[in-house]
Amino acid sequence: MCGIAAALSIAGAARVESLRELAGRMARAQAHRGPDGAGEWDDGRACALAHRRLAVIDLSPGGRQPMQDAGQRYTIVYNGELYNFEALRAELAALGHRFTSRSDTEVLLAAWGQWGLDCFRRFDGMFALAIYDRLDRKLVLARDCAGEKPLYYARRNGMLLAASELRALASCLPGGSPELDARGVFDYLALRYVPPPRTILRDIHSLEPATVLVVSEGGGEERRGFHAFDRVVDPPATSLDEAADALESALTSSLERRLIADVPVGVFLSSGVDSSLVCALAARKLGRGMRSFCAGFAGGDEDETIAARRIAQALGLEHREYSVSSADLLSLAADFGACLDEPNGDRSCVPVYLLAREMRREVTVAISGDGADELFCGYTRYLGFDEALRRAPAPDPRDALELYYERALPVFPPSTLKPLFAEECAAWRDDFLSLYAPVVARPGWSGPQRLSVLDYHSYLPGAVLAKVDRMCMRHALEVRTPYLEASVLKLAAGLPPDLCADGRTLKPVLRRLLERHLPAGLVAARKIGFGMPQDFMQAHRAQFASMFAVACEALRATPFFSARTEAFERLVALAPGNVNSLWAFTALGLWAQSCGLAR
């Protein structure tokens, strides 16, 4: 787990000294992602790579990056983990490759040399990488299947620049950081995140998950995909117990591979089904007694801590709790914006950030239950969709999705944004809603199945995984997600509708499996999550009002909103309408302030 940076000269437009300096600066701006080492490399001509290392497997210098293959054709910087690297190493060794370290980076490099683009289909892992090919004079950027690891890129002054974090890239762009992007702002206000390939900043792109981008020194770009998640239409019949059996096998196997590390490993434990199941399988099936960690809220009525404590006791886990306090909020107000790499309106960013800080004192790697809600249909907001479609059948499938964002997932409802951002709203409908419209048309899918596919491709990478990566990597805590593994994905994709949501019971397969390992009373009846509860926000309304005021002033002073005063004042009036819009707008303002966008 690390931070990476790359700079490529296009058509000889940039000198290698500039490339070297930029790559180094971007890497240093990401030093928090990799406190265990730093490395830089350039080819003396057209490409420079830089790396910050968080050592997790093979702590020796053998895993140092940038790393070159034996023939010195390929040089790599890589952020992530390959969980099947030992099997791949054996396969590659049988093909004649020789290895000098225990590092998965060396295996990845050999896999690229052996299989080229096809290598990515063989990987079980999370990664974002840059490989420079000295022979073909091209830079390869790639990002893992679900989008666990981030990768941003931009072209400026005859260069292609890439980095793990948006701020690092933006702050190093020649000519200064770009302005807010109107479409990015609209997406953020409507969704609370900006889906790839856009970002909140103009001209900076986020590489889409499961994508390889090859950029030649001549400037040409080739884009390829290597994975495509979708649910099965007409899945074969299966029983709840059969599905639970299959999930137990797949998830345990995935988890076992994700527990391999040369550093201490812990686990996020809420009282929810997803993380409880991960803990249960680790403890009961694999005999691993990990430390578990949970966050709660001082003064709030609704949090996870009590139930999580009981689950940990039942499983014999060494459990830690962290209570988010007023003091935390006060301290965060000053620099939370800087912790957000890209604006993220998810209310659980704060507790995850604080909990990760505490966890990092004891562990370097943490297992999480992320991805289960999108794969196994865990969000309660999915439940009304079938009924909404029945009541208002829409000939244009985009209308159905717009209704979902309007009613079920409210940040700033699109109808309120339309008068303020007419052009952006129309474009959002034409590309974002059009892109996912096929989920509405698939025969036989239930509402939860339709929306979960939409969320897997958009909300999961854009909000959930971005939050996990940034909030945790701020403290150099590596998070691993056992649900996001190929065989678990395949199993989830093949579930019939009633095993995704049975009436109002969500994730019935996970519940059935968890019931085998925990007393029934400990299997959560409903989801709470780590998000800041409304009553906590109400109890600390003075602090939140203060943060909101700071955020408003920062946004008002940006050139973007200075030129849109009417829209801005309307947003300020609308934001307190619900906790999601209030927090999303606050997070955007704090982020803008920390980036120096306010002038």
Add this chain to the structure above:
Amino acid sequence: MLSRLASFASGSDLTIFGKEAALDAAPSQAELPIMEIVAHAAALEAGGDALADATRVRVAAYAERFSAAARPVQGINVFVYHVDLPADARIDYIDAKLSPGEFDYLDIVARFVARVRAHCRQAMIYLVTSPGARYRELAAPDVSVVELPADPAQPMYERACALLAYAESRAFSRDTVFLDSDAFVNRSLEPVFSLGFDVALTYREGPRLMPVNEGAMFLAASRPEAVRAFLRRRTQIYDLLLDDPFVTRYYGDVRRWRGGQLSLNALAYPLFPCSPYRAWEAAGARVRLLPCDTYNFTAGEGEAPSSLDRLDERHVVHFKGQRKYALALAARAERGAAAAR
């Protein structure tokens, strides 16, 4: 099931062969993994973007016919190409075999027209066929029969040329659905064009299947030059296949069959693995890949399970290969009912 259906409809014992069978009874050569063939075709490089002379002349001549046949229309256009294969022109490739003479194609095309009328109001059908063919009897205000001087023994090549010619003619003024004559419209297709593309192709999965099926294509009229560029490139690849030693050694002459689908897959190859939730570019066009299970449904194809439940939710139902016996069965039943009345 298909075998039983075929036997029942035809009144004689029939055996399923080709892709529908697990393996051919006595293959004359080893069958290659289908993706190996597609990858090879995708790697073929042309020296420029011009079509082969014969193709270029053919397309230009056909485009004039389409322009002459163009009619003003309020709805979408539907393009369907059908010629009767000569009696001695069996389709006998290593992975595709068919005896078209077993089916009553006039009845099939008439049913095709009726399905378009039922679901796509105000649509204009361009029924492309050979001069003097019996299909001209289907001409109507909403059916423009375009007779092309095409070689009936090489239908797939001629069809690819005809589609490009159509796109380059005045007839391509509306969003257009290209369909096999046995791919029946089952829902209104206009909403498909809201998905944001220049060209949408349909895909399926199966170890012996090319991912993209040629039987249903959606061509948006909002950026006609992009569609033309895509189809021109596809036709150019077809030309390359005709002279490629690997392809001709494996398949023989792909003008009759396989070439249309292979050229389309070669063009779409950089977009694999197929996902309906990506929109990328190929040959200058914005391309979407849409799942056959929803937009071009064939029951029992490939390895994926399929159900005849919720048939009304499939946009197009494709009676590929031996499935056309179901249509023969329907025709027999209707004749019986009519006689009884």
